[in-house]
Amino acid sequence: MTRKILIVDDDQKTRLLLKTYLEKNQYEVKLSHNGESFLNEFSSQVDQLSLVILDVMLPDTDGFALCKIVRQRSNVPIIMLTASSDETDRIVGLELGADDYMAKPYSPRELLARIKAILRRYAAEAPAVANRYYRFVGFTMDLVERKVVDNNGVQVALTGLDYELLKYFVEHPGEVLDRNVLSEQTRGRDVGPLDRTLDVQISRLRLLLKDDSKQFALIKTVRGAGYVFSADVSVASV
Structure with a gap:
């Protein structure tokens, strides 16, 4: 096509x-x-x-x-x-x-x-059904339909880039993820030392997920190292 x-x-x-x-x-x-x-x-x-x-x-x-x-x-x-x-x-x-x-x-x-x-x-292929849903702090990510809904069933308005960034986070909870790794996974290229693109994208993702650091700090900044997704993540088929 x-x-x-x-x-x-x-x-x-x-x-x-x-x-x-x-x-x-x-x-x-x-x-x-x-x-x-x-x-x-x-x-x-x-x-x-x-x-x-x-x-x-x-x-x-x-x-x-x-x-x-x-x-x-x-x-x-x-x-x-x-x-x-x-x-x-x-x-x-x-x-x-x-x-x-x-x-x-x-x-x-x-x-x-x-x-x-x-x-x-x-156009990424749909994952195995056994790994279809990722759930964290009231959100559900559907890897087949490529969408995220909150605990009220309301879909979060994610762009493709937002989605890929969040997907990589939920697949690696608790890990400190280097900025270059995140950029490579979502954009296919490293970030330069003065490039704020990734920081802007993470700020946008925090806003979309209502990530108030005073409450639960879903995406934490690790100074000099990168970022870490701090929520507990479960995986299910239904």
């Missing part, structure tokens, strides 16, 4: 270059030149999309606003493109639910690698 990608970028040359390159690699590509056209395309094709790519700077809005709207309507993977050298753009995008970001200028080849990595995570 051909994967469909929706791209919004106000630079025509960039749009056409990406379309040509990605279609050569067996993706179906839809293009938008501003926020309005993107939202029209997104609304009409939301159930068919495998991934969206959002440029931060657009003539009628910005990629952050679009990211927020997309995330309210869908869990489709999001990659954000930013021309700014300031890491603030990247942090804001991740906090809003983007799965990855790339700074301009970038190579189409690297973007393709990021796309493949994200889609591999989303």
Whole structure:
């Protein structure tokens, strides 16, 4: 099945270059030149999309606003493109639910690698039924349906990146997990010494899980070592 990608970028040359390159690699590509056209395309094709790519700077809005709207309507993977050298753009995008970001200028080849990595995570095969459910402090993670619900049965709005990070934590409770290990498992690459991406993602995950350190400190920071998932985790088939 051909994967469909929706791209919004106000630079025509960039749009056409990406379309040509990605279609050569067996993706179906839809293009938008501003926020309005993107939202029209997104609304009409939301159930068919495998991934969206959002440029931060657009003539009628910005990629952050679009990211927020997309995330309210869908869990489709999001990659954000930013021309700014300031890491603030990247942090804001991740906090809003983007799965990855790339700074301009970038190579189409690297973007393709990021796309493949994200889609591999989303297409991961269902685990054995014996290990289907992980339960911790009132939450249940379903590895077959790739979702998490709280003790009231309400689904937690996790992105694919949120899900993969939490999954790795619940599979290794009580272990101190190095930052590079976590980044490699969720993004397929190490973090640099000044890269705050993982910290932002963990802060977002804490917020989604209502992880108040004054109450139970679900994800603890181990200074100079990494992070540890402190909850008791049980595994079940039903």
